[in-house]
Amino acid sequence: MNPVTPNQTTSDALGAAGAPSPTFSPLYQQIKGLITQSLQSGEWKPGEMIPSEVELANRFKVSQGTVRKAIDELAAENLVMRRQGKGTFVSTHHEARAHFRFLRLVPDEGVPHYPESRFIEVKRLRAPAEVARLLDLKSGDAVVYIKRVQSFDNVPTIVEELWLPGVIFKGLTAERLNEYKGPMYGLFESEFGTRMIRAQEKIRAVCAEEGDAALLKVAAGMPLLCAERVSFTYGDKPVELRRGLYLTERHHYQNDLS
Amino acid sequence: MNPVTPNQTTSDALGAAGAPSPTFSPLYQQIKGLITQSLQSGEWKPGEMIPSEVELANRFKVSQGTVRKAIDELAAENLVMRRQGKGTFVSTHHEARAHFRFLRLVPDEGVPHYPESRFIEVKRLRAPAEVARLLDLKSGDAVVYIKRVQSFDNVPTIVEELWLPGVIFKGLTAERLNEYKGPMYGLFESEFGTRMIRAQEKIRAVCAEEGDAALLKVAAGMPLLCAERVSFTYGDKPVELRRGLYLTERHHYQNDLS
DNA sequence: AAGTGGTCTAGACCACTTT
């Protein structure tokens, strides 16, 4: 495939000729970009092994050290996983390891585990203005709306609403959601070719309204943690809006500041 | 100073002779440990420049690349900051950049800024069992207790309680806190030689009790975000317990999942 | 034995900052 200009001075494999302010970037960043493209295009699928460092170095006509630095950054961003002696693998949501990267609600006592889902509602609708804005859609574009309750040990703890771009998640139905075990991100990745790689959350404390209180089997007015999440796939493209209400009587939201 | 065994095979500069299961670690990890010791001991103080990579390579009798990899990790952990052309500097809390690493509450609209503090109470007391456990002290050990209110644009928004090990924060008084402008972590770093480098938070939604509601000028029962934080300094030693109540009417707790 | 990622070295040169 495209070899990359093997020097770091002023050339740039990605720079378009005649661009007004060409972006100069080090060689390993360009390699990183090329590898990311292959990940995005599905040349190497989640869970699969990518070519070895030596092979990539040959392909791109750079040294192994340069490929190595590119992959180091991709590993730091959780796009790939390195395993000594085996190879480098495309990250996937079909792993216990990945599950708790996005589910931060853990029990006060005992070991974290994944909750059971019960779907309340799955339908297609026109994106309200606010949803459209956050998902980078036009107001009125088709979106898939999902509402569910999640329970730990049969104790309902999370009420969650999701809005997904209709174009991407065309065939998403309640049946397919019910059939599927595990985090929805696994389903999104396998069935819709859309892998979430990053998210931003805004967290507030709110009072439970009647309907949500009933779903959680608590009194209206109970304080709940409200997490509004926008998730992004490759190219910082937003592909999910999620609003979760967490009952934090026996669970808490865990966060490491570092 | 101590040169490090210049090969990576089975020797280990830190391994004690005769240890039952000696820990083998790569050379750059050992270098990282030695640099961390110098940071911890105050050989290089917050804000100061540490010796250049070449100088450290000479000191430790290793290649520059090995020192580089050690510093790369320290930079990733925010213990030092690299500045091209200038040098590598010990991180400090006396920077806008560091402030929002630990203060995650930001306004819904407008640019984040730092709140004003009003101290309600500062006293010494005997650590309750729970506090002692989290700070790795003995129950009944001396701790400094602080309670304050923080306001954004004269709107009280945060009620915060702190517990600090009495041995470390001996001369901490209300006066010194009032004199000091900016985040307390800056004061802790400069006046008490204790630098926070990492923290764990557990977040819940709670109802405001009478006293806290009065301080925040809201009705009792108002939902508040409760963040319990344990902060650590070098060697994963806990040196602060903090319990914050956040009013999230016009602010939210921001978190990036990546 | 062969293939993978992980460590270490030595040297060259680039980009940025200060003198």
Next chain:
DNA sequence: AAGTGGTCTAGACCACTTC
């Protein structure tokens, strides 16, 4: 011009996994 961190190379060898 000199010093700093940043990039890139080529080669050696180590540790781990699989055949």
